[in-house]
Structure formats: C-alpha cells, structure tokens
Amino acid sequence: MSTATNTQKRPPLPGHHMVLGETEKLRLDSGVEFGPFTLAYQTYGELNADKSNAILVCHALTGDQYVADDVHPITGKEGWWSEIVGPAKIIDTDKYFVICSNVIGGCLGSTGPKEINPETGKPWGLDFPVITIADMVRAQTMLIDALGIDMLFAVIGGSMGGMQVLEWCKSYPERVYAAAPIATSFRHSAQNIAFHEVGRQAVMADPDWCGGNYLLEGKKPSRGLAVARMTAHITYLSQPALHRKFGRKLQNRGAITYSFDNDFQIESYLRHQGKSFVDRFDANSYLYITRAMDYFDLSLEYDGRLAEAFQGCKTRFCVVSFSSDWCFTTAESRIVAHALNAASCNVSCVEIESDKGHDAFLLDEPDFHMVLSGFIEGAAEGRGLK
C-alpha cells in the first residue's frame, strides 16, 4: 500500500482549516498563480466586536499552528509558545484573539509538498512551487481577510516568524498596529544559508528521499532529515549553553567505548532531537521552508536601502535580540532598528542577556517576557484596548 493512499486516508488534524484562493488565486513571487489552497490554523480567545484585538503569531521554520494548545496532536507536548500565549499570560488570550496559521508549504495541514496535487491525484513532492516569506504572508492576508479583520492589533514572531512580521510591516503597514520581530533579521545571512544547504543536502543524499517522491515510493528519508535537524539544532544553541548542559559527560557509561556508539550525552541528545523531529515533519517541507528563508532579503528591491522598506509605516515596533544568538545576531537586529529609525518609525530595540542562543525566544527568559509584556501593554493602551 502506498503512502499516498495513507495521506488521503489520514484523519484531519484538529483545528480550523480554511480553503482560500478559490476565486482569486495566490500570486507567488515565482510568478505561479496558486490555488485553491488550504491554511490550517488555530485561534485562542475571542474576537471583540470592533475586531481590534487580533494578534497574529507567526511560527518559525519547524513550528506550527499549535502555539498554545495544552496537548500537541502529534508530539503530545504543550504548544511551542505556551510560555507566552494563554489565559493571563503575556499574550493574554482572555484579552486578545490570537491566530496562528501553519505556513503555506508546511506539513501540519496547510497546503504543502506532502498534500495531494489535485491535477495529478498524487502528493505534490517537488512539483510544489517554490515559496517565499512574502508568499507565506500573502497567504496569511487572505486568511485574515476571510476572518473579516482589517487591522491586526499585533503581529509577533521569532526567527522565521520574525521575518514574516517584517514582511507584514513592509507590505501591509496599514494592517499592523504593533509588531514584534524577535531573534530575526531582514535577510538570511550567508552563514545561515550555508547551514540550511547542509541540511538540504543531508535530506537529498538519503536514498529514501527518492528524488522527492518518497511518499509515492512508500519510503521516508528519516536519516537525512534527522541529520538536517541535528545540524540545525546546534545552531539554535550556544557554546556555553551546550557546555553547561552536557560538557563532556558520557551517556549511561563509565568510560568511552572505542566505537562510534553515542558515548557522549550531546551525541545522544542530538540523535534524539533528530529522531523525534522526523516523526512530526515532512522532509520536502523542510526543503521548501528553508529555501523560503534563504531567499528572504527585505532590502533587495530597494537596492539595499532597508529604510525605504518602512517609509511612512505607522506601526510601532519592538525589535528583540538575544546576546548569545549567533544565527540572528544583535548586530542584525540593530540594522533593522536603525533602518526603522531612519524611516521615522516608532521603534524599541532591546538585546536580552542570555546564554541560551537562538532558542532563547522559546524559553523561560524573564527579561524578555518583561519587555514583551510592557510593549504589548503600551500598545494596547495606544490602541484603546482595555
């Protein structure tokens, strides 16, 4: 039995699904007119009468729409930003209507390479069009339109989510009252592209990838995808955090074994990260979404003059970086903040001291939480939300 049949029979994941682009298609940056397509999304809290309390949370590369669920339908764990989003939390779902959608090209219910191409009746695989961050955002605007919301109170996200936040502010500034791009940049650096390329090559080198047709062949490039995840995971941590957590500690053994077994705890940890990732993520989605990040450069159409991207933008910004993040450094955040300043935007820019690396934005960081909470409360006051 082929996995394609499995894909068709798979019970739908919990949450909302919206079919978009039926009458007017989604115009992708590549020139493709795409649609209809589905966005899977979650909402938390209630939309108020004048529809002014909506917050769009944008997820990162391997995140999904289950931002604040108690139990994730696949991993069984808490939602990825339960630390921040929920009743009486920083993004207070008693007060705000929180929306999070799985990006187009994703693999948790939104149309992506593992879904069925209606023209062929088979999974898209590499026939899926290449998407960009702007395409993800354009798809989100169609969802926000369908929900009847003109202006979002806030758009918030970290890492690739932060890229979407910046793209929203560049392309739809009148629709965003407040924006928090966190641990992110206006472009993907050469080093980040390099790490993504290593990940993609690992996937493609796995014979079970089958040139992208693994679903048809009933296979899964688990080893390749796991290696991609292991590499990427290292970049999300910092040297001091790794040392503090693992040092040179050995894994359930008193001495090294003179073999290639996972002697060190760090090896065991990475293998576990890789293994659990392949259970919840599609390898082709990983290729498409990493590519979208690589292509992101908000200053490109302005010949590098980033400030022009934000000219006339009335949105208030809070740009946050973490001191030990070497994926998206404070220096990159400062370039964004300076450009916003040059465009006379209302901007706060904060570096949070943390040794937890890029992943710090997902973790318990009291200073970060204090800043984000103050920013949201200040903006809520400005927007007249009580």
Added chain:
Amino acid sequence: MDETISNSTAIPAHSDRIRVDLQLIADMIEPGTRVLDIGCGDGELLGYLTRTKKVDGRGLELSNEGVRNCVAQGLPVMQGDADRDLADYPDGAFDYAILSQTLQATQRPKEVLSELLRIGKQAIVSFPNFGHWRARFDLMFRGRMPQNPNLPIMWYETPNIHFCTVLDFVALCKEMDLTIERSMVLNESGSKLSLGSQTRFSNFLGNQALFMLSK
C-alpha cells in the same frame, strides 16, 4: 551615564513627580510635540512627558538595563549611544532633542551638539558645571580632581571625559553659531538659581547648567 546626579530615592514608574532638574526640562517642552531623549536612563523624563504632555517621545539609552526598563513601561527606546547612533535619525525628525547630563560623557561633544540640532528643531542640553566654586576649590586648595556628591566617581573610573564650564559652553555655542534660546544654572539639588545664567558669577555658583538651543 547619569552618575552626575545622585538619585537616592527611587521614583515609582507612574508617579507624576520627577527629579527637580528633569522637571525644569519638562517645563520647556510644549505638549503634543515630538521628543527624542538621548541618554534617557530608566525613562523617568520620557515617561513623564508621554503621560502628562502627550508627547510622541522616543529614547536612546546606552545601558541594556535602562532600555529594558523603558520598554517594559511601554516607552519606545533603543539601545545606542549619542556618539554613534544619532546619524540614522532623519533631519528635523523631532521638535526637541534632549541630552540631559550626558554631553560630558560623549567622545565628540561638538559633533553631538550639531547632531542634536540636525535632528531636533531645538536642543535641550544640561551638564555639570566644572566652573562651580567647589570644583575650583578642590583643584586649587586640595590639588585633587573634584569629587563631591554630584561627581562621586574617581577620575580613573568616571565616564565623564569632556568636562566644561558654563562659559566654555557659551563660547562653543557662539563658535557653532547656535542661538541660546534659554539658559539657567541650577544648585546642587537641581533647583533653578535666580542669577543671570551666562555670567562669571553664575559660572562660579551654578552646580549644573541647562540650555535650550536652536540653529
């Protein structure tokens, strides 16, 4: 950066009483204007202006802690310093550019002053007066660098690297062709002294000076 003013009593974030010298600055600001506070510390002045004068206020602050505290109060503040980070702001972006008790700690005070008046239509600048009789006393009779409650840090640790007197500052304004709109000298506790503000006498008795400048 704010070492020159002792601030022993912490002021609650939403109290509408602020340090006396900051109140004097606040009194110079018209309601509803655009204000950039450079070296805004914990946002005491910026918060006050935002709440009571409804200004569109922004801040620039060197210390991460200060920036964090400001943003946590909902104030738009960036991490940065007066020497490096003013260049990004567009010409005439603000009605007022405030530099309170910070000029003496900048690398290039003259360039900073001219940046203030490029960004702001008016600049409000306050600084400790090195011509104050106590500073002179310390140098003349003790033979030591001035150290007092308002200048508590030893010479080898102080961030204050470009001290000047009131008369020095007036001379610089003249050299730069800046108009002194208002000026006053303050006593140790930051209250205004009723003296002519640009005289040898005020240069002797004023502990701090406060100027409003335009081009």
